[in-house]
Amino acid sequence: MGEIDLRVRDCRHFGTRCGRGPTRRFAEAADYRGSESAGVATYLDSDAIALAPFPDTITYLEDDDWAVLTRKTSVIFNAQGAVAHREVVKSGGSSFLVKTANYRHFMAKEIHAQPEVVGHTLRRYVDVAAERIALPQRLPFDFNDIGRISITGCGSSSYAGYVAKYWFERLARVPVELDVASEFRYREAPLRKGDLAIFISQSGETADTLAALRYVKAQGLHTLSVVNVPTSAIARESETMLQTLAGPQIGVASTKAFTCQLMVLAALAVAAGKSRGELSDAEETRLVQRLIEIPRLMATALATEPQIEKLARDMAKCRNVVYLGRGTSFPLALEGALKLKEISCVHAEGYAAGELKHGPIALIDETMPVVVIAPYDGVFEKTVSNMQEVAARGGNIILMTDAKGAREAIVDPLVTIVLPDMPATFTPMVYDIPMQLLAYHTAVVMGTNVDQPRNLAKAVTVE
Ligand code: M6R
Numbered sequence: 001m002g003e004i005d006l007r008v009r010d011c012r013h014f015g016t017r018c019g020r021g022p023t024r025r026f027a028e029a030a031d032y033r034g035s036e037s038a039g040v041a042t043y044l045d046s047d048a049i050a051l052a053p054f055p056d057t058i059t060y061l062e063d064d065d066w067a068v069l070t071r072k073t074s075v076i077f078n079a080q081g082a083v084a085h086r087e088v089v090k091s092g093g094s095s096f097l098v099k100t101a102n103y104r105h106f107m108a109k110e111i112h113a114q115p116e117v118v119g120h121t122l123r124r125y126v127d128v129a130a131e132r133i134a135l136p137q138r139l140p141f142d143f144n145d146i147g148r149i150s151i152t153g154c155g156s157s158s159y160a161g162y163v164a165k166y167w168f169e170r171l172a173r174v175p176v177e178l179d180v181a182s183e184f185r186y187r188e189a190p191l192r193k194g195d196l197a198i199f200i201s202q203s204g205e206t207a208d209t210l211a212a213l214r215y216v217k218a219q220g221l222h223t224l225s226v227v228n229v230p231t232s233a234i235a236r237e238s239e240t241m242l243q244t245l246a247g248p249q250i251g252v253a254s255t256k257a258f259t260c261q262l263m264v265l266a267a268l269a270v271a272a273g274k275s276r277g278e279l280s281d282a283e284e285t286r287l288v289q290r291l292i293e294i295p296r297l298m299a300t301a302l303a304t305e306p307q308i309e310k311l312a313r314d315m316a317k318c319r320n321v322v323y324l325g326r327g328t329s330f331p332l333a334l335e336g337a338l339k340l341k342e343i344s345c346v347h348a349e350g351y352a353a354g355e356l357k358h359g360p361i362a363l364i365d366e367t368m369p370v371v372v373i374a375p376y377d378g379v380f381e382k383t384v385s386n387m388q389e390v391a392a393r394g395g396n397i398i399l400m401t402d403a404k405g406a407r408e409a410i411v412d413p414l415v416t417i418v419l420p421d422m423p424a425t426f427t428p429m430v431y432d433i434p435m436q437l438l439a440y441h442t443a444v445v446m447g448t449n450v451d452q453p454r455n456l457a458k459a460v461t462v463e
Pocket of ligand 1: 154156157158200202203204205206209252253254338339342458459460
């Protein structure tokens with residue numbers, strides 16, 4: 001292999017695979033100038049997960065670093081052209097982690113892993129025995145001093161933030177502004193020094209989210225990130241980092257990363273409510289008990305798969321799908337529609353159910369499937385009236401609800417997916433499962449590339 005000279009902005013990691021001999025020579029070399037490692041190959045990528053099957057060690061490059069790589073050597077330079085010494089860390093990945101096991105696709109494996117990884121994440125943030133929130137670190141701010149929370153992310157991560165907006169506002173009575181990072185970084189929002197900004201990212205490398213974080217830091221806000229990759233740029237540059245324990249998210253479509261983000265955000269919202277005096281000890285316990293139930297309820301929701309697989313055969317024939325929800329089910333409608341779009345390339349739109357009559361109702365006819373996310377909660381009756389509007393125009397309703405909702409729905413849905421009974425607050429973590437399964441099986445029927453959908457990258461490290 002010839003010499004590669006590469007300026008590293010979009011590519012933050014490289015790893016070396018070591019042969020026999022001193023495996024860390026590259027890592028431990030005091031002087032990198034042309035150091036000859038025992039490595040048999042050097043790889044370069046923008047996401048450490050992509051490197052997981054290959055190297056023993058990984059080096060994380062900093063912005064504007066550049067490197068000269070050969071098969072056996074690597075030299076890193078900083079923006080000024082001086083040789084730079086960057087820490088070499090042991091690769092966390094392994095070929096075991098990046099195999100599909102008994103599943104046909106990574107996405108299927110990752111959907112089914114959720115009860116386990118959401119359970120791991122729960123135990124990081126909750127003292128299960130004491131039934132209390134127990135954050136792994138002391139926060140460097142007091143929630144009582146926070147006048148407003150700003151939440152930023154992209155794609156599914158922004159929808160996790162949207163769900164969390166409802167939680168923070170309801171449980172902690174703190175106003176929340178939710179932005180997609182690409183808008184936030186340029187819209188010159190008035191920010192108050194000392195307030196809190198939360199950044200949500202699976203990869204921790206999304207360029208817009210990282211830029212938004214840097215922008216907010218410069219304004220003197222507290223920054224807290226919810227990330228899956230603790231070595232990522234967003235994790236490293238945030239004042240506080242709360243890790244999701246989803247494990248490697250290989251499929252481009254965010255599944256377990258999304259539900260783990262929700263678990264961390266739910267725990268944080270309860271912690272905020274408690275420290276602001278909005279939740280009593282008893283209310284905290286009640287909410288924590290509900291969180292503890294989530295992994296089991298997710299496993300129950302996975303049992304809807306055969307029914308959804310059957311439904312997907314019809315969905316695959318459709319050109320457009322509408323998703324509706326109210327309250328926390330609204331951002332979930334956005335997430336369900338995104339999932340279907342990105343992996344099956346079927347056009348889908350998510351709307352707040354109450355918005356139906358303000359425009360989208362014009363789309364409804366007998367060719368239009370309408371996925372309605374409606375647990376039997378405080379806004380169920382309102383959603384039923386929206387379903388009646390859909391039914392009156394011949395739309396085919398696919399209702400995701402619980403046993404009581406199925407009984408009380410009045411309208412006659414084409415299909416009802418009955419999910420386990422649970423108290424309303426944290427339903428999105430459970431109701432996301434059928435949404436993921438529907439997108440997955442529709443894509444499988446259509447024969448699209450499930451794990452690497454066309455035109456999409458796992459981590460969007462460019463603007
Ligand atoms: O790594 P991030 O969470 O920052 O990525 C944000 C989005 O690019 C990501 O959620 C994207 O929307 C997914 N493909 C959705 O499934």
